[in-house]
Each structure stands twice: as C-alpha cells, then as structure tokens.
Amino acid sequence: MRRLHGMKSRTAIEYRLHWLLVPEGPPGASAGQERFQVERVDYPLPQEIGQAWVNKLQLGDDVCLFHACHQFEKAPSRLLSLFEVDISPIEPLFNAQIWISGTACHREYWNGRDHPPVDILARSGRDTFRFHREWHATIMIEGGVYSEMRSIVIPEQSLLMMLGDEPVSALLDRLRIGHQTPTSVHSMPNYVSSPLRMALDSRHQGPARRLYAQGKVLEYLAGLYEFVSREEAPTKERRHSARIRELHDYLRNLEGHTPTPSQLSTDFGLSARRLNDDFVAEYGQSIFSFLTDYRLTQAHALLQADPIPLKVLAARLGYSHVNHFITAFKRKFGYTPGSLRRGR
Structure with a gap:
C-alpha cells in the first residue's frame, strides 16, 4: 500500500491486491504495463x-x-x-x-x-x-x-x-x-x-x-x-437427479420455441422452481442459460458447414427475430454469424 499526501483536507490511498504471489513486474513498471491479456x-x-x-x-x-x-x-x-x-x-x-x-x-x-x-x-x-x-x-x-x-x-x-x-x-x-x-x-x-x-x-x-x-x-x-x-446421496435425491438428466437430454434435442417453466414443470413432475434449482445444481447453469449456450454452440458449428439462411436458423433455435439471434451469438463468441460465415 502507498499513501499519497496532497492538500491537508485530502488523502489518496492506492491499494495493490495480489493473488498466488503474483509479481509486480520489473522495477518501475506500472499496473497498466502488467500483462492481463489472453x-x-x-x-x-x-x-x-x-x-x-x-x-x-x-x-x-x-x-x-x-x-x-x-x-x-x-x-x-x-x-x-x-x-x-x-x-x-x-x-x-x-x-x-x-x-x-x-x-x-x-x-x-x-x-x-x-x-x-x-x-x-x-x-x-x-x-x-x-x-x-x-x-x-x-x-x-x-x-x-x-x-x-x-x-x-x-x-x-x-x-x-x-x-x-x-x-x-x-x-x-x-x-x-x-x-x-x-x-x-x-x-x-x-x-x-x-x-x-x-x-x-x-x-x-x-x-x-x-x-x-x-x-x-x-x-x-x-x-x-x-x-x-461427499457421501452417497439419498435415494430420493438420486431419483430427482435422473429426472434432471432426462430434462437435460430433452433440451439437447429440442428445436424451435422454448417451453415455459410451467410446461416443463408439468412434463417432469417437479415445481418450476425446484426443477430449475436442481438443474443448476446438476449442470451449473439455469435451464434457460444452458439451452441458450447449447443452441448457440450448435449454431456456430452449423454455420461453418451449411449455407442455411440466418432467418431459418434463428427460427429453428427459437428466436422470434433474426436480430435477437445475431445479438446473442455475438455476446457469446465476440463476433457475428455473418463474420464467421465470411471467414469460413
């Protein structure tokens, strides 16, 4: 920590946080010169x-x-x-x-x-x-x-x-x-x-x-x-896990419109909240987040292999408008479907 004194009424404090014994770099290097890039x-x-x-x-x-x-x-x-x-x-x-x-x-x-x-x-x-x-x-x-x-x-x-x-x-x-x-x-x-x-x-x-x-x-x-x-989970919890895995397989094969939480609750016999909480516990993502990530990953592969129109692909993935699909794709991969296709 370094304390800098200016006017009597003001004191500026600079903190440097380090983890895993990270060195500051060569003498005289500023924080901006440290390498944080991938x-x-x-x-x-x-x-x-x-x-x-x-x-x-x-x-x-x-x-x-x-x-x-x-x-x-x-x-x-x-x-x-x-x-x-x-x-x-x-x-x-x-x-x-x-x-x-x-x-x-x-x-x-x-x-x-x-x-x-x-x-x-x-x-x-x-x-x-x-x-x-x-x-x-x-x-x-x-x-x-x-x-x-x-x-x-x-x-x-x-x-x-x-x-x-x-x-x-x-x-x-x-x-x-x-x-x-x-x-x-x-x-x-x-x-x-x-x-x-x-x-x-x-x-x-x-x-x-x-x-x-x-x-x-x-x-x-x-x-x-x-x-x-951890110890082996109780029998009831194992049954719930099997149901969540069935839901996972169902989502992987789903095309078009995304079912509502109440529809999934009826189909899989658990409350919408319990269904989503158990899905997060098993797969680390909410049902909606998993389905979005999975569909976008599939779209990435398809765009490189098939000249399918973006509008058709967006509808297949359940997006109401192609612009929504383009925005979600760029948020996940850092570039648009069009730039990926042009690169291919």
Whole structure:
C-alpha cells in the first residue's frame, strides 16, 4: 500500500491486491504495463484438416488457464494426431481438463516412450485429471466436428497454498492420481466444472479479467474437493437427479420455441422452481442459460458447414427475430454469424 499526501483536507490511498504471489513486474513498471491479456497460439495445420488454437491466461506463480478450440468439421470423422508433448517441469503439476464438445484421446507414455502407451479418452462429462512430474503424450482430436476444451494447470506448491496439505492429499487420493497412475478420467456433473468453464469469460478485460478468473479457479477447486469427498446421496435425491438428466437430454434435442417453466414443470413432475434449482445444481447453469449456450454452440458449428439462411436458423433455435439471434451469438463468441460465415 502507498499513501499519497496532497492538500491537508485530502488523502489518496492506492491499494495493490495480489493473488498466488503474483509479481509486480520489473522495477518501475506500472499496473497498466502488467500483462492481463489472453495469449493465443495457432497450431500449424494443413488447410484440408481445419484449424486449431489455444488461448492462455497466466494467473501468476505459473498457474495457467487454457481454452483450446479445434475446427475440424471438414476433416475425416476419426481421431487426428495434433501434436506431441514432452515436458519435465521443475515440480509436479496438477492438471484438470474438461471437454465442452468433441472427443479427445491422449496417448500417454507413463514410463517413457520406450514402453507401451495408455490411451486416455475424454469427452463432455468425462473430465481428465493429472498429477505428473513428466508428461509424454500424443494428442489426438476427433475429426468431423467442432471441439472445445478448457483446462487449468497448477504447480504442486501453489495447489498446497490454495487448499492445504491434507485436502490436497485427499483430493489426489480420491481422484486416484499419483506416481503410479498419473492420469485418471472421472464422470463429473456440469455444476462442478462450470466455474472452470466460465473462468476465461471474455466480458472482463484487464486486471478484472484475471481477478475474475482467479475467483473461478478457487471456486472450481473447492467444488471439486467437496464433490469427491461427499457421501452417497439419498435415494430420493438420486431419483430427482435422473429426472434432471432426462430434462437435460430433452433440451439437447429440442428445436424451435422454448417451453415455459410451467410446461416443463408439468412434463417432469417437479415445481418450476425446484426443477430449475436442481438443474443448476446438476449442470451449473439455469435451464434457460444452458439451452441458450447449447443452441448457440450448435449454431456456430452449423454455420461453418451449411449455407442455411440466418432467418431459418434463428427460427429453428427459437428466436422470434433474426436480430435477437445475431445479438446473442455475438455476446457469446465476440463476433457475428455473418463474420464467421465470411471467414469460413
């Protein structure tokens, strides 16, 4: 903290807030010179395969958020080898990886490339967790679709600082990852992974973007630890969860007008409020938010593969006017459907 004195009647106070031991930068650097921007790296791929890139946000103390996108709609519908990974960090790294869409296979060599590999398959709802000193792998991504992944990488000491020794030990034990088995895949409800999915929200810029991301990382770790530590839910709650999953599948296949809360309440046998609260608990989003995000993601993929008129697409997605669809699309992706189509 630095206190600046001007006139006797006024005192200005400047506060600097730091998280995860974030350095201030070189001597004399101002807050405006610190790097809060997302770094984008494009993968060099043949044009006939498509394009892929990863966005990276450094949160301090070597904690990093990643958001990878793979536009392989025109590629063959099979696993495509994207790149090789060979890293040996100074200290063990914890890595959590969630897939929003698409499927990936990480062919990992736990005992070096001279030994047989282990294929790790991941997709939406099946999250990957790693704790490794070395990572040797071949990354393969499903072709024929648009796929999207989000990930957090945290050095061991930073993880211990955030959660504490005993919680970290319990977390790794319940995720079944360690020296002998550095990678595991677990079914996770969306409400657990939702904070990580939201951490790189483009609505925030500058220092606020990093501060928001840091809060979401802590929320994700706390929710993950609570989920893997909790006892089995009562039978009644399991029945409600099954009903919510039925609603989730129904929404994924729904076209056109969005049903009212009272209609959904009648169809699924729960009050509108309970239905929405349980949906948020299971998937991390309200019914309306999930349906909007899912439909826009589907529209993004369709616009790259099909010359469907925007007016027809908007009606299929349940928008009363094409301008409403364009506004929602730009809010989610940062560009309009027309600019995406022109880029294609």
